Amino acid sequence: MKTKNANILIFIILGLGWGLSLFGGQSLLPTPAEEASYRQYTQNEAIAAFLSRLDALSPGLSVQVVGRTLPTDEYAARDIFLAILSQNAAASPEALDRAKPTVLFTAAQHGNEQSAKEAVLWILRDLAQGDLRPLLEKVNVLVMPQTNPYGNFMNIRANELGLDMNRDHIKLEAEGVRAIHRVFRAWMPEVTIDVHEKGDDYYRVSIGCVSNVNVGWDLQDFSRKVILAEVEKSLKKKNFTFHEYLVTEDLGVDTSSGAAYGRGEAGPREEMKRYSTTDINDGRNSLGIFETLSFIQEGASRHDLETLRDRTRWQYNGLRAFLESVAGHAAEVLKMVKDDRARLLERAAAPAENDVVHLRMKFARDPAQPELLLKRFEMVASPIRGVLKVDKKAGETLSAGDIAPYPEPPTVKVVDEVVKHWFPGVEPTLSVARPRGYIIRGDRLDIVETLLALGVEVGTFDKSGLVDAELYEVKDIVPAKLDYLAPEKIEVAKKALPTAVQKGDFYVACAQPAANLVPCLLEPQSEFGLIRYWMFKLVPEAGGVFPIFRVAGSPALPITPYKRWKS
Ligand SMILES: [Zn+2]
Structure with a gap:
């Protein structure tokens, strides 16, 4: 009897949860994470079932299998999906309305960065059924929600071959990476964004743009000054912290190649900050090198289930602000990428001594911007209880009303950081005609x-x-x-x-x-x-x-x- 009552109760709670997701009177299909109340990471089977249901409910969506991972003893082969969202329900690149820019989302190349996939599924649902649908009047959207099903299942960074997929974009040994490049070259999206997680960080959302200097400077400049600036503004309104994605590394060292370095032997060095790698074996630059507005989003993460709901929300809001910004500049984005791609073809068809390709480059300081001011978390010995709203002295009484809730995790405080070794530029060091x-x-x-x-x-x-x-x-x-x-x-x-x-x-x-x-x-x-x-x-x-x-x-x-x- 007890069990039966418990079952009925669960049924009612689930029913309520479903009913709460309403948009324009139509009930929204819950994402797999919503359905599980964020108590488990979504696996490939749940994605397949979710896409099947969403496909049946959404006229603007079509879904394709674009690859299959390799089987292992612990985990069988799995399909890699592409969801296509467009006003005319395009099922092939030829059917896509090319008068609009096309945006490709790729997620979960690193299997243990779970919120990337959960957030992208949420964006996908809201574009298919929810309040993001009007954006499809301005843009087409392609979504690859899970490019590394094995890594997701094992909750590890690598794929079934033990590869770091985000260093595999040149030799293409990983099936998930091959699928990304097949999709990219078949559909030639003007905009791409690859979704990841970083460590726990004061900045809940970070987005980085291309840094390889072969990619048209206008694309990088527009990415930073228009898209990232708008994302920051939009997130600020919702009280989410944002900063362009930066990498911290020992001064004078670059470990981004994917080589299996041992532990540093040189001892502690001073740290530098720079933009993410110029290497083209990562997802962002490997698509950017085709004159694409290419990005990476990194959401803050403690990598535990307890924070899955929060970190998915940060990622979702970052991606949402990003897509809204791109859609707001749809005509400009389309023209810029088209023109850059056409100019590159023209230059390559008529080689000239001054038409060079940069083969080596280095991160560079900017004398006009010698330092960078950031905020960061610092661990505290004793947990923070709250923030005082009134001036108090020792010996005075303290009541609950004198304290405002502390907005950060209780074990950290926010401190200012002055970055002395700030490298905001990239300069070519070897170029050939x-x-x-x-x-x-x-x-x-x-x-x-x-x-x-x-x-x-x-x-x-x-x-x-x-x-x-x-x-x-x-x-x-x-x-x-x-x-x-x-x-x-x-x-x-x-x-x-x-x-x-x-x-x-x-x-x-x-x-x-x-x-x-x-x-x-x-x-x-x-x-x-x-x-x-x-x-x-x-x-x-x-x-x-x-x-x-x-x-x-x-x-x-x-x-x-x-x-x-x-x-
Ligand atoms: Zn990652």
Whole structure:
């Protein structure tokens, strides 16, 4: 009898919860986290069921499976979903209304950053059914709510191969990352945002924009001055703290490559603050390099279930403010990205000495802005009870009405921090003229298949013959000690030589949307290059020749597009 009553009570509570989510008289489908009252992390099965229900209820939504993770002993293979939200219920890139900008949300590349996925599912529901629906008059939205189902299930950062997916955007070993790039190149969104969690932080929401200097400066400038400024303003109104996403690191060190560094041996150093990595193996820059307004959102997190509801709310409000800002500038966003992409193609089609690609860059100080003032949490020994509303002296009585609630966790206080080593700029340190294209030997399918997965267009020579090529002779080389790192030293001499090309060798033209990406990957001195990854075995010996050749003029041999069909 007792059990039956308890069941009825649970039924009534659930029913009430459902009934509370109302918009315009229509009841909203609860997100999986809402349905579980934020007492558990949403898993892939619940996402599949939620998307099925939402799809049945929402005329503007279509859902696709865009990838599948690999099975392991502990966790079977799972589908990776893409939800498409548009006024005309577009189910293919061709059907999308390109008079509006398209925004891609990707979430949970890091499996233990759980609120990213919960917040993106909430945004998705509100766009499909709730009060965000009117935004679809201005923008199309693509959502990949869970790109790492295994990591989510295990509540760990890595995927089923043990990979940090957000350092895998060049070699593309993770199925989830391959899916992101397939979706990106098929739909070519103008705006992307990748959702993550950082540690517990005074700033509940942080968003970072691209930092690789190959990406059009206008995009970075607009991201910061317009979008981030508007997000901050909007969050301030709702009492959420915001700051542009910054990374703290030991002064003079950059550990963002994804290399498996050991523990620092140099001892404590002074700390610096800078924008997030310039590397293109992370989600944000790897899509930004196609002249995209690309972002990362980092929500504050203690990574426990107790705070799941709060941290999901912070993430949701950040993403909501972000999307509202983009939609408010829809025409401008569309034109800016279109123009930048067209200009890049034009430059790459007519190579000139002054049209350069930046292969190495460093974070730089700004004399006009030597310091940065921030707020941060500091742990306190004794928990804070509240904030005094009145002046009191020792010995006076204190009543409940004299104390206002303390807005932060009771174990921390908010303190000012002056950042002395503030690096708000990025400067190129090595740049080369963009060639017309590159020659890759016919037996290097490993390289070509990676390029294809990145959406790079590759051709194949129909005939053998001589091509005026530029070869790199390696004068001096000190290989890197770790995978993912560029050689410690590499000096090359460029030599123009008529070079024999075989039928079946590959040709990668720069005149394509990946015009910035191609030289970054294929130049031997690039700190972003394929040479960094041991799997490609591209590190040459001193006195040898780098096996990928540049072509400055026209290759003057017939070339056919290689494998143009879709998988
Ligand atoms: Zn992350």
